[in-house]
Amino acid sequence: MGEPLIDIRDLIVALPPGADRAHAVDGVSLTINPNEILCIVGESGSGKSLTAHAVMGLLPRGVTASGGQILFGGADLLRLPPSGIRKLRGRDIAMIFQDPMAALNPVVTIGRQITEQIRAHRAIPEKEALELAGGLLAEMGLADPKALLKSFPHQLSGGQRQRVMIAMALSLSPKLLIADEPTTALDVTTQAQILKLIKRIQTERAMSVLFITHDFGVVADMADRVAVMRHGRVVEEGAAAEVLGNPKHSYTRALIAAVPRGESALQPVAQDKPLLTVTELSKHFRRGGFFSGSAAVTAVDRVSLTLSRGETLGIVGESGSGKSTLARCVIRLLDPDAGEILFDGADIARMTPGALRPLRRRIQMVFQDPFSSLNPRQTVGEIVIAGPRAYGEDMKEARERAADILRLVGLNPETMNRFPHEFSGGQRQRIGLARALMLKPDILIADEPVSALDVTVQAQVLKLLDDVRQQMNLAMLFITHDMRVAAQVCHRVMVMRHGQVVESGPTGTVFAAPSSDYTRALLAAIPGRGKLAPV
């Protein structure tokens, strides 16, 4: 193998005083060899990102590398003066980020942003740099690079933006590319394309890639070698096949086991009388305004579905498919434009707010974002009993029931006096679920309830949702972009695209024998499919 490209020795990254621990990275030693992809995998707070940022000399303010060495070409990056590290950045080591929209300057054209980077390191005229940039965009598989050079970031799709970011990173032919969760913000089909692209250019250019991810499926697709991090330490390191096929450390085994496999285990429940019947539901949004004239966008286009007690219907789709809009129409956070929603015999699609109020408590929702879905100024107790109080339930009784419900979702009832910011993401989702269950709903709508959670926490919350559904005989509408998650908890799935239903049926059937090309594409895009051993 010869000399490693980067040799990280006993790296210690110190957090500012008052943080929950002293060291974010605590004695990490890693090497990256020429022409290989090293994946660092771990959950949030494992120190994987800070390790990568330390290599780049981009640690956030207040966070310092207090010990160890990062050797690159004979020099210790941690002891290089700012001017020295600036010369390396972009030229020898380049980086791409999770959110390409935030990493691109919104008021400068794509072309300018790439040439600026090239000309910061090489004295060549703008015209020549532009030609280079155009060539790079073509290499990234982007159509019509000439037009793209003149566009602004907001005119591009998420996948295009990430390709532009990669083109920028590669513009000076770096020896090492650091990719920090580069596909986490992307749709699954786009993710698959970007992963393929990174793999392809890595091989073509024989460069090294340091790939940060939380997803073992992505690791299975990408890695030559893997390092698993937890609490700032590397718990296991080795060749990808070895770590994935024969994990030594119990934490690695738990992480791999928690990855949903995309195989359906649940049989459809017997459909007696449906509790909810949605027929030909449509919802349009008006977009544009003063200067551009307004145009109607159809977010949900004549969608029909049924839902029975005790069953979970998954609504799967990528961003913009209308799945969340559909859910918000069913719970009447949005007013549908056409169609009917028959709930227990009554059409709630056009009910007035007054008539709807007594029915509201029977349809409840768990939201996506564990941080914005709980009022930061109320205690957990106040949040959980707010619903029953709005219906006039006695304070003492509500608090007693709240204690029971909190216990049901796996929280200590003593948490009632604490505020949401004192809890982790998974615990917050439990609080959100408790709030919904306090009203004893018939239908629970879960809108991407686990997409913001770490994979081990995700598995726990999914299990909890399924347990609660069984115990309370709930009908559940489960909205997700993740086929693997849908397979785990849904009896039936409905695949949506551009506001329309592409395919629906029992989960097992849809996954084993999809009838539409789009569903097949979604299934094929699942990272690590078939490469992870069954549990």
Add this chain to the structure above:
Amino acid sequence: MRNFLRVFLSRPIPLVGLVIFAVVVALALLAPLLFARGPFTIVGMPLLPPGAPGLLVGSDVLGRDMAVGLAYGARISLLVGITSTLGAVGIGVLLGAVAGYYGGWLDDLLMRVTEFFQIIPSFVLLMVLVAFMQPSLSSTVIGIALITWPQVARVVRGEFLSLRGREFVQAARTLGMGDARIIFTQVLPNALPPIIVVGSMMVGSAILTESALSFLGLGDPNLLSWGSMIGGSRSAMWVAWWTTVLPGLAIMITVLALNFIGDGLNDALNPRRRR
């Protein structure tokens, strides 16, 4: 709360503001005890300089004790500053909350009304209002509240616009809560920090406005305020500097202290700067 106090008191500037403001408030509250004879009593020769026997800061054009005038003036300035701000915050929060929460045509209508108040030169409007209602303490307070509420309404509307889309507000709707309940128990508590900051700054500007009105003779003729002290002494400005400079300094220091406090509140209540 403990965190808030720690941040607020850890910086010298808000602390200085708080101390100065406390001294002014104490002076205002204790004025009737310290100087039972009232601010209009003539105690000696006019225009005696500071340090004259029995007169700490001299006498004014009519031979009244300047120290007594300053202490009683503080009562009026603070009273006007605080009550008019409360009035403005009340109107502003109500209209801003309704406009921001409901949006649509109601928002358009309320914002056009707000702009109507903002595009008229506010001091001219104030003079007309006060002259129309007869100069008195209450007309001053009402007038100032009527010209200053639009800035509160704008801030509150902006906060409500961004907060109403948050998931916890949607969750409250799905729980079956009514609009009034959502506005007051869910959204308003989260919109409080900027309202408090704007309010603290407005107290200072209301004191300035009251001074300007009194200086022009549009204040309550039966009450002595810092502004009316300056207005009444302007003929003696060149022979007895203390008659105008001292009330002017009192206004300046009090407004400065309030701005310091507002600045400190802004830092302490802003979660992004809390660390």
